Amino acid sequence: MPSLTFYGGIGEIGGNKILLEDKGTRIFLDFGKSFAARSKFYEWTERPRQANGIGDFLALGVLPEIKGIYRSDILKLARLPPEQDKFVDAIILSHAHSDHADYISFLREDIRLFMGQTTLDIICGLEEEKNANLEFEITNFKKRPSDRHGLPIKRDIQTFRTGDKIKIDSIEIEPVHVDHSLPGCYGFIIRTSSSTIVYSGDLRMHGNRGDLTRDFVEKAKLTKPDVMLCEGTRIDESSSQKENDVFQLCLDYINQARNHFVFADYSYKDLDRFTTFYNIAKKTGRKIVINTKTARYLNALSKNPALKVPKIADETIVVYKHRVKSGSYSDTDYDKSDSELFGGNANIWTSEEVMKNESKVIMTVGSNHIEELIDIGPQRGIYLHSSSEPFNEEGELDEVRMNNWMKRFGLVRLHAHCSGHASGSDLNYIVNEIGPKILIPIHTEHPELFQAFHSERVKLAELQKPMLF
Numbered sequence: 001m002p003s004l005t006f007y008g009g010i011g012e013i014g015g016n017k018i019l020l021e022d023k024g025t026r027i028f029l030d031f032g033k034s035f036a037a038r039s040k041f042y043e044w045t046e047r048p049r050q051a052n053g054i055g056d057f058l059a060l061g062v063l064p065e066i067k068g069i070y071r072s073d074i075l076k077l078a079r080l081p082p083e084q085d086k087f088v089d090a091i092i093l094s095h096a097h098s099d100h101a102d103y104i105s106f107l108r109e110d111i112r113l114f115m116g117q118t119t120l121d122i123i124c125g126l127e128e129e130k131n132a133n134l135e136f137e138i139t140n141f142k143k144r145p146s147d148r149h150g151l152p153i154k155r156d157i158q159t160f161r162t163g164d165k166i167k168i169d170s171i172e173i174e175p176v177h178v179d180h181s182l183p184g185c186y187g188f189i190i191r192t193s194s195s196t197i198v199y200s201g202d203l204r205m206h207g208n209r210g211d212l213t214r215d216f217v218e219k220a221k222l223t224k225p226d227v228m229l230c231e232g233t234r235i236d237e238s239s240s241q242k243e244n245d246v247f248q249l250c251l252d253y254i255n256q257a258r259n260h261f262v263f264a265d266y267s268y269k270d271l272d273r274f275t276t277f278y279n280i281a282k283k284t285g286r287k288i289v290i291n292t293k294t295a296r297y298l299n300a301l302s303k304n305p306a307l308k309v310p311k312i313a314d315e316t317i318v319v320y321k322h323r324v325k326s327g328s329y330s331d332t333d334y335d336k337s338d339s340e341l342f343g344g345n346a347n348i349w350t351s352e353e354v355m356k357n358e359s360k361v362i363m364t365v366g367s368n369h370i371e372e373l374i375d376i377g378p379q380r381g382i383y384l385h386s387s388s389e390p391f392n393e394e395g396e397l398d399e400v401r402m403n404n405w406m407k408r409f410g411l412v413r414l415h416a417h418c419s420g421h422a423s424g425s426d427l428n429y430i431v432n433e434i435g436p437k438i439l440i441p442i443h444t445e446h447p448e449l450f451q452a453f454h455s456e457r458v459k460l461a462e463l464q465k466p467m468l469f
């Protein structure tokens with residue numbers, strides 16, 4: 001009988017690692033980073049010791065103990081014995097958020113990987129920043145301890161699109177696009193030897209492309225599924241602001257801030273939000289100032305013309321050159337991927353140009369380069385807080401510290417945000433439409449609320465306890 005075992009994503013937002021087993025075939029639906037587990041021991045910017053390979057991650061429960069899935073080089077560094085038999089056949093990745101994708105980095109290279117083309121483009125684009133980060137080695141890695149001349153080991157990756165059917169022995173997976181806060185996201189309809197399982201991934205109805213999620217709901221409904229794994233990030237919230245509301249609100253705020261500095265903070269992977277600020281910049285005669293990470297991200301997405309991403313050399317876009325090492329903006333201060341950007345055809349500004357044009361920018365360099373405010377020295381202005389409400393899927397900012405930085409430079413905090421996740425009422429609509437026999441809440445801190453709404457079909461999963469279907 002097929003079974004589902006959850007190694008993450010239960011009682012927490014993210015960290016999805018869901019094992020599906022059928023007739024000896026085993027696949028994982030996502031293999032993400034768990035912020036809940038990791039943040040018990042580390043600040044976001046801290047890194048577990050890489051010298052101990054996978055050891056620290058296993059010892060602290062940041063990764064689950066499963067034999068036959070992890071890379072031999074990082075097991076060896078942790079002084080753990082080598083494992084011969086491969087336990088898992090494939091990983092099916094729903095989208096490029098860290099809490100779904102990043103811990104693929106630890107998996108052995110003979111496990112096949114399936115993902116959408118845009119997800120692959122995003123991950124490859126971000127991997128261009130070579131900073132030897134064990135937690136972000138998804139498409140390829142160099143064996144550790146690192147040998148400078150060692151060739152990277154490439155993983156076996158296949159891409160899919162809506163309409164495809166991926167067959168892995170007795171399991172068939174049908175990806176269907178959904179709308180979420182970054183492009184290229186999928187939900188899945190999975191047929192095992194004796195059941196149909198629907199996996200929502202992360203999704204929303206209220207975004208600019210709610211039609212994608214509707215397609216998924218329609219297709220899933222037709223299969224009369226036995227089981228649905230449904231994300232419930234915002235099951236406790238009843239409504240959502242739309243992206244256009246964010247546009248109107250922020251445009252209004254920025255118009256009022258007329259001659260002052262604007263610092264806008266959003267999750268850099270949220271292309272809709274970038275587009276909102278880009279359009280506002282155009283409308284108000286400002287430049288949108290992005291960091292090199294965002295520039296690489298936009299470059300990666302521009303491979304797909306359907307996404308209509310502006311070129312980073314666009315006149316409204318400025319790439320910010322931050323000050324590091326010698327402090328003199330010398331070419332040797334930057335790594336290859338940053339140098340390539342600074343030497344390209346994009347508009348490049350340092351703090352000096354931003355200072356001269358203080359009232360003509362929307363600064364979106366994120367918390368990574370927050371210290372640059374000291375060099376820019378804005379006198380007054382606004383801080384548009386425009387990222388996920390109580391949590392952040394990319395875990396990039398610590399809200400209290402951000403607020404302190406903003407206050408220090410006289411920036412008044414204002415909030416406007418359109419979430420990447422469906423509200424409670426939309427989630428209830430989705431579940432009722434699809435009508436699974438059994439509903440398993442995942443990716444939520446409030447699984448019990450699903451019970452209140454759908455008591456007859458909810459089954460609460462426990463970590464590492466197989467459920468048979």
Ligand SMILES: [Zn+2]
Nearest residue numbers: 014097099202
């Ligand atoms: Zn997520």
Ligand SMILES: [Zn+2]
Nearest residue numbers: 097180202393
């Ligand atoms: Zn997500």
